[in-house]
Amino acid sequence: MRSQTVTLANPTGLHARPAKVFAQAVSASGHQVRLTKGDTTVNARSVLSVLTLDCHNGDQITIEVEGDDADGVLASLVSLVESGLGEGGAPS
């Protein structure tokens, strides 16, 4: 298991749209990924679970990846969060 803590940089935090972008990326990775904020941990593949974490800009979240090539998947999810989850990189 690999994990990393990142700070949410996109303006709305994990609102519906960025949460959807993140959950879809997790789904596409085929890996078990958990997301933790404070003392709550959820299945990151579930957009609704990610939403209920109630994450805002500047919040710290921890991404945990299980399985083979966990490093690669973790790095790409971290870079997705850092690039703004579709709110920055690709104009909406």
Added chain:
Amino acid sequence: MSAELTGIGAAPGVAIGRPFVVEPPATEVPDPGPSGPPAAEKARLHAALVQAADELHAMAERMRAVAGEEAEIFEAHAAFATDPEVEDQAAPLIDAGRSAVAAVSAAFGAFRALLAASSSEYMAARAADLDDVCARVVGILSGVSRGYDLPEGRSVLLARELTPSQTAEIPRDRIAGVVTETGSPTSHAAILARTLGIPAVVGATGVLAVAAGASIVAVDGRTGEVHVEPDADVLAALTARAGQEEARRVALEAASHEPGRTADGVAVELVANVAGRDDLAAAVAAGAEGAGLVRTELLFQDRRTEPSVDEQAAYYGEVLAAFPGRRVVFRTLDVGADKPLPFVVREPEPNPALGVRGIRLSLRRPKLFEDQLRALVRAHRDRPGGGVTGVMFPLVSRVDEVVAARSELERVAGDEGVSLDGIEVGVMIEVPSAALAAGRIAPHVDFFSVGTNDLLQYLFAVDRLVAEVAELTDVCEPLVLDLIAHVVDNATAHGTWVGVCGETASDPEVAAALVGLGVRELSMVPGALGEVKDLLRRHDLASLTTVAEDARHAGDAAEARAILAKLA
């Protein structure tokens, strides 16, 4: 017995019809018990969730053409429907003998409770979205008719609140209008009603109790009036108003796809402001003849590294492809210290509005500027269907900035082997010094675009966001009209054309006066194009010029606005 109440006008138009009460969507139904073994019940649930997501994707697709960004709400709903946790949480309930419909209600209900408990207003509001999705799935599973079961004739919908789905699914030909007890003009439902052209009144507290059993209800979505069982005089007046509104709507619709021009045929390019991909379809659907202000900030913001030339060119190319053969004007990066970019590290400034921003930043970051120009030049070279591509520099305050920016564009274009023939160079006129120097800048550019929002801020030293001083500025102040006339006169003397972008251009009477002053391009939010086109087509240039000149000679902005109101 007749009654009258007033809500908030949320979508213009008059609607007269029989009231029809819409209940909130049912998120639970009495448990019918499983219709088969757990495995079959789970398969039914899976199929229903997939069907719901398909319906929501289709709805997003349909709404995207008319509602742009607003359509994304349905993509979010589709993602809720296919959330794997919903099935995972429903599965053990089904194994324990519950039906698919009861299990899915419980699964959505658990998420709903978590969202509703959030201290964030945004998250709490998502609970209503979840209900909307849940009701759709419940409807599919229980086989309840989910369409509107309407009586004969045209109806006025009454509801406590309409969900986005309920609003998007309104059969436009059978529903005259909508009245809700709650909601605000900025709610999803109100925005959707406006984009769909359905007259709507929101915040009409008590309307259900008063109007539910009535035989006729008349509403004015402009004034917020709701008349229940109106008497003959009121009904006649509203019927006349409905006729006028309908004629107006038809005229606007017809005019929106005609080229912009005055009554005597002087062409005025009516184009759209574009901030991102989602604006493109809405702009084209609204009859935009091109794009007069394509913002590029979204490519740069909220990311750690600057976008590559390829990434930028792909986005610019996508915008150009939406307007084949038309003029599309890109504004180069316009940010300042108030929106710092991680890859452009700078000291904070005490007053970002007057610091390193717009073209000042680009000229100090040659690589950043060069990459953007290179991407624009390549996108222009590869653009399908041809057309003029404009490159516009923001926050110009001096002639030498224009000379430097232009020569960099020429160098990059030469480097890429692309001719500047199809590329126009322009500057935003938003700093008073640039407006006053119009005659000196004009020989160096093909066009000006007057950015009225910032021009007013810098001219009057007023921050528009500070409510206490905001009213000190008005584009209709005669001196502002004088300044715009000065810009136009000096520009046209050098063959430089002048456009206006900013909120001003979308106010029909002000826009018409600007045309009277010699402005020949107006860039605005797509929704305003129809009204502006319609007004321009009803006046010839000479009368617009007369009215604009009269406004310039008014004592103050209020007097000038009264003069312009004659154009309506």
